Amino acid sequence: KIDKNGISYTRENGKTEMMQSEIILNATGRCPNLENIGLDEIGVLYNAEGIKTDLQGKTSVPGVWACGDVTGRCLLAHAATREGIVAVNNMFGKKDMMRYKAIPNVIYTHPEVAGAGMTEQMLQQEEIGYKKNILPLNISGRFVAENGKKVGYVKVLTGSQYNEILGVHIIGGVASEMIYGISAFIEMEMRVEDIKEIVFPHPTVSEAIKEAICQIK
Structure with a gap:
């Protein structure tokens, strides 16, 4: 709720809190302009x-x-x-086809938010079995060095039967610069066992992503 006193919102635990703000951005999305083009x-x-x-x-x-x-x-x-x-x-006769299952999306805020693949809501709606792991990015020394006390998280979703990567979602740090790798994992239908064999550079924040994936059994 927005009024002259600020913004009030309710958390998942039912507790209502108030936030003060000088500016409110209402981003309601876009729609295609298809009028009068024949x-x-x-x-x-x-x-x-x-x-x-x-x-x-x-x-x-x-x-x-x-x-x-x-x-x-x-x-x-x-x-x-x-x-x-x-x-x-x-x-021009070269067969090609779009695939939308792994296109990365990014919200360029502070902190950044990025994701690729399916969300929990999508998996639940389609009744797809999955496993989940959430890990804080501050297990990475580089994340702590660059962000101090700021927090960040990575959520990994894998198939319940084959452990294939279904979706990864990141908040914090330069999430936008890391999410492309997740798109590649999903496009290649890689499993947790496949990711374990990939060597990630050290020290990088991306190591937290690998750790979150590898913790899934």
Whole structure:
């Protein structure tokens, strides 16, 4: 709740707390601008979320392609770049296809927040069995040296049967600079046992990610 006294919010334990703030940012998201660009005239299918495309970038009309935020699939610049490459490759006869399961997302705040793969909510909704481990980033000496008493965490989600990496989420430090490696783990369908064989550089904050993964049995 926001009023002249500040922002009040309720924690998971039911306790209500108050926070003072000079500025409030209301980030409500974006929607594609599809008006008056001729989609109806040529028969391209779309809805309020965006232009309908397949994983090659094709629309409902042969020879018409779409990529980026206008498709409503993944409103991230790096996803749009890959979608554009996929579309152009297919235009010129090189088969290519988008995969969305490991695209990293980042919130550039202080501290940074980054994630790749599935969240717990997604796994629960799809009734996928999983294991979880959460580890503080301050087990890394470098994190402590660079961040002092600030805290950070890494959460790892793996499949309950094969221990494959399903998702990793980080808060703290330069999370944005580490999350790309997680995308590679997920794309390659790597398991906990595979990660154990990879040598991470020392001293780095990324070692905390490996430790969080390797603790899962």
